[in-house]
Amino acid sequence: MVNRSEIIIEAKDLAYQYTGEEEASSPALSGVNISVHRGEYIALIGPNGSGKTTLLKLFNALLVPTNGEVRVEGISTFDEENILSIRRHCGMIFQNPDNQLVATTVEEDIAFGLENLTLPSAEIQKRVGQVSSVLGLQDLLQQAPHMLSGGEKQRVAIAGVLAMQPGCILMDEPTAMLDPAGRNDVLQTVQHLNSEQGLAVVHVTHFPEEAVMADRVVVLEDGRLVAQGSPKEILGNTSLLHGLGLQSTAAVELASLLRQDGFDLPEGIITNRELVNSICSLEQTD
Amino acid sequence: MFIGTDRLTHTYMPGTPYAKKALDNVSFEIKQGGFALVIGRSGSGKSTLIQHLNGLLKPTSGRVFFDGHDLGQKGNELLKIRRKIGLVFQMPEELFFSETIFDEIAFAPRNLGLEETEVQTRVIEALEEVGMEAEQFIDRHPFQLSAGQKRMVALAAVLSLRPEVLILDEPTAGLDHSGQKILFKLLASLNKKKNMTFIICTHHLDQVAALADQVLVLQEGRLVMDGFPQKIFGRRSQLIKMGLSPPVTAEIMADLAERGLDVRSDIFNLEDARAEINRLRRHRVK
Missing domain, CATH: 3.40.50.300 (P-loop containing nucleotide triphosphate hydrolases)
Structure with a gap:
């Protein structure tokens, strides 16, 4: 069983400043303290330029902090000898799957990372078989990745990361390039991996609807962690979100307009279903 | 042309x-x-x-x-x-x-x-x-x-x-x-x-x-x-069958209509949805 009190990623007093900027610009991140627990689903939101992608890259040792420290499964990202092990524990999914598919067939692509670990071929075959069945890719193994749909490609990218048996998966706007069906496909896959296999997820998104499924929503602004809480606490706080130039889900926004018009809607509505139920029960009681 | x-x-x-x-x-x-x-x-x-x-x-x-x-x-x-x-x-x-x-x-x-x-x-x-x-x-x-x-x-x-x-x-x-x-x-x-x-x-x-x-x-x-x-987004079930998502406000309105409320579902922005739900209430009060 997953021990949810265990910490996978721990960041303390984290700061990062991109170099090469002529003007003294403000750091991309500063003073960030955050832990990711085993099996936890975190949605990371914030305006463009607030530091979301930088934070993911620091978790994955693609960047090392200017100040403070990140530990993944207890290993510091400063520890260059263990960088590969950090990336195995904590895999990254980018916005555009075309940027991370490398092989000529789906099967070889999923196996790519495993081959680099120089695992025995029986073990590689076993793991490719396992992850392709979890992700529903069995029938696509011999296909060329570039012939797949966007959602399928993104699932192949996830399979490649999952084959490394990570404790945590980092996703940077993984649905931004996908059509609605592809988007549902990827979101359901990730939810399944999180709830059934205890995979921790850090999901950067601009879509408030995608933050609803998280255990915890973390908000960044100008490189600082400015708020965190349950989806109901954060998505329900329209003044916080609007102040940052963000919007909540359509259900929250509509509920807040209707409350201004005198509708007696309960707090804590964040999904369409909750809004529809509340409006219908008002209609019935009146 | x-x-x-x-x-x-x-x-x-x-x-x-x-x-x-x-x-x-x-x-x-x-x-x-x-x-x-x-x-x-x-x-x-x-x-x-x-x-x-x-x-x-x-x-x-x-x-x-x-x-x-x-x-x-x-x-x-x-x-x-x-x-x-x-x-x-x-x-x-x-x-x-x-x-x-x-x-x-x-x-x-x-x-x-x-x-x-x-x-x-x-x-x-x-x-x-x-x-x-x-x-x-x-x-x-x-x-x-x-x-x-x-x-x-x-x-x-x-x-x-x-x-x-x-x-x-x-x-x-x-x-x-x-x-x-x-x-x-x-x-x-x-x-x-x-x-x-x-x-x-x-x-x-x-x-x-x-x-x-x-x-x-x-x-x-x-x-x-x-x-x-209005005409295209009104054909909601056909769009969904094609793997497309109508605007989310149209979804909310359609859910309300399905629950028996007399609202139009060809609505795809928050202000129109707000007005339509208010119209329903005024209608009912009369």
Whole structure:
């Protein structure tokens, strides 16, 4: 069983400043303290330029902090000898799957990372078989990745990361390039991996609807962690979100307009279903 | 006919085992000053279609029209016509290559062989059109900009050609809510004030649906719906069956209607949804 009190990623007093900027610009991140627990689903939101992608890259040792420290499964990202092990524990999914598919067939692509670990071929075959069945890719193994749909490609990218048996998966706007069906496909896959296999997820998104499924929503602004809480606490706080130039889900926004018009809607509505139920029960009681 | 196609068919790699019909007998017309959305799943032919509208591809059969010209014709004439039809690809800022914002935007006008003073006029005009003060920005490096500003510069680079039609592929991908709002406000004002014609391919309808006066739906290369937004988004179950998502406010209204409330479901922005739910209450109080 997953021990949810265990910490996978721990960041303390984290700061990062991109170099090469002529003007003294403000750091991309500063003073960030955050832990990711085993099996936890975190949605990371914030305006463009607030530091979301930088934070993911620091978790994955693609960047090392200017100040403070990140530990993944207890290993510091400063520890260059263990960088590969950090990336195995904590895999990254980018916005555009075309940027991370490398092989000529789906099967070889999923196996790519495993081959680099120089695992025995029986073990590689076993793991490719396992992850392709979890992700529903069995029938696509011999296909060329570039012939797949966007959602399928993104699932192949996830399979490649999952084959490394990570404790945590980092996703940077993984649905931004996908059509609605592809988007549902990827979101359901990730939810399944999180709830059934205890995979921790850090999901950067601009879509408030995608933050609803998280255990915890973390908000960044100008490189600082400015708020965190349950989806109901954060998505329900329209003044916080609007102040940052963000919007909540359509259900929250509509509920807040209707409350201004005198509708007696309960707090804590964040999904369409909750809004529809509340409006219908008002209609019935009146 | 201002811009459109007549029985347009496009087959990739014809005569090979990989032959794929990407567009099949597609005919439509968009009026000057129109604002059309092209929606459809990945692989439905959207990108192929917009490349035809800009003369980048040649029809396998059928014709593409713009302002009385046939874009299938050869020669210099076509080049001149194509300049009037601007095409903004997905994530256009990934194609930036210049050292300064000035050079980035000046690239296309310089290619037209314009005098440098005219080039300068066009650059300044284009930057101001996208709401960026020329003096403050022209000498800066494009990479010093925020994501939203980069997108605006990419747009200015196309506006510097003074197009009559602007075609955009997923224009808000990767932008936060306020970036999206600013972009759509700009497109709406170019549409109203300059009578610029817009053709937008997108999976994300929530913000743009209210601006449109025409929606084209592609499925496996065929044009399966073409009409006013109210009409198209009203055909909710058909869209969902195709793997598409109607705007989320339309979903909420349809759920309310399904629960027996007497509301219209062809609504796709928050203010209209608010008004409709209020109308219901007033009606009931009477």
